[in-house]
Amino acid sequence: DAGVTQSPTHLIKTRGQHVTLRCSPISGHKSVSWYQQVLGQGPQFIFQYYEKEERGRGNFPDRFSARQFPNYSSELNVNALLLGDSALYLCASSGILDTQYFGPGTRLTVL
Amino acid sequence: TQLLEQSPQFLSIQEGENLTVYCNSSSVFSSLQWYRQEPGEGPVLLVTVVTGGEVKKLKRLTFQFGDARKDSSLHITAAQPGDTGLYLCAGGGRWTSGTYKYIFGTGTRLKVLA
Numbered sequence: 001d002a003g004v005t006q007s008p009t010h011l012i013k014t015r016g017q018h019v020t021l022r023c024s025p026i027s028g029h030k031s032v033s034w035y036q037q038v039l040g041q042g043p044q045f046i047f048q049y050y051e052k053e054e055r056g057r058g059n060f061p062d063r064f065s066a067r068q069f070p071n072y073s074s075e076l077n078v079n080a081l082l083l084g085d086s087a088l089y090l091c092a093s094s095g096i097l098d099t100q101y102f103g104p105g106t107r108l109t110v111l
Numbered sequence: 112t113q114l115l116e117q118s119p120q121f122l123s124i125q126e127g128e129n130l131t132v133y134c135n136s137s138s139v140f141s142s143l144q145w146y147r148q149e150p151g152e153g154p155v156l157l158v159t160v161v162t163g164g165e166v167k168k169l170k171r172l173t174f175q176f177g178d179a180r181k182d183s184s185l186h187i188t189a190a191q192p193g194d195t196g197l198y199l200c201a202g203g204g205r206w207t208s209g210t211y212k213y214i215f216g217t218g219t220r221l222k223v224l225a
Contacts (some may be wrong), residue, residue, distance in 0.1 A: 033213060036143075042215040043154065056203075056211030062173050088134055098203035098213060099144055102153030 002027070004103035013070075013081050021076045021106045025093030031055070032074040033100060034066055035090040043090055049074055062111050074096045086110045114138055115200055115216035123222045124190055132185040132219045134200035141204070143183045145174055148197040159186075190223045197221075 005024045013019050025032050031050040035043035045058035049068035068074045072093075078085055086109050092100035118133045134143065142161045146154035158167050160176035160183060167174045171194075173186040183200055201217040 021117045042197075042218045044215075048211060048213065056213070059213055088151070092153075097161045098142055099156060100146075100154075100201070101156060102146075102215065105151075105153050107151070 004091055004093050004101055006089075006103040006106050008106060010107045010109075012111065014111050015081055015083060017081050017110075019078050019108060020075055021078075021083060021089050021108075022073065023076070023091030023093075023103060024073045025091075026071070026095075026101055029093035029095050029101070030072055031094045032072065033092045033094065034074070034076045035092065036060070036085075037088045037090060037105075039087075046076070064096075081110045083110050113169050114214050115202065117198075117200060117216040117219050119219060120217065121220050121222075123224065126191055126223055126225050128223075129179045130187050130190060130221070132187075132198055132221075134183045134185075136181050136202075138204065140179050140202035141180070143176060143180075143200055143202045145183070146199045146201060148199060153201055154186050187221075190221075192225050195221060195223050207221055 003011045007057050009024045022051055033048040034046040037043045047066045048056040052068045063079045066076045088105045088107050090102050090105045094100050114136055115124045116135050124130055142159055144159050145155055145157040148154040158174045160174055163180045166177045171188045175184045190210040198219045205211055
């Protein structure tokens, strides 16, 4: 069975631009979460979506937004990119008990 | 406020030694997860613990959930260089804002020397 997939793998943007990251969950999982991981730190929770509704939100500015589609895939959008947005963006899907299954991540570099 | 504190933060040991990593919180969790992460990759789930006092074994790894479901530990027996990585505990719940969040611990970076 396929695990969580994310695209693109790597991305380079300049300050002020917009970026869209994509995630497909494990088949049968209805919940998708997004995390930001800065080098040397643990993942920080951004959003969780369940059945297309936002279930949870971390402490991130309104420049970050997400949505979940009827097939349970998800997009994370970040507007007006800042240098500090450079990070590994992780997507995870979950079925029960909050157990998160992570994708390989998208490495975003903002110049 | 960091809700999940891990200790130690860094650990460098020789192959064959035993070690224990701790994950502590003042909050009660319905379940806790342990993950291991390699550089540049996503965390990989090791175990989920659900019941207070629960002990789970995964080969040389032993996981324990505290009786009050506020803390957990990971014990590695006879560590090997392949155990090197970042170990993270994590759990979800509704915190002061009332909204749901999934929180990771501060992480323990383990290096096992051959």
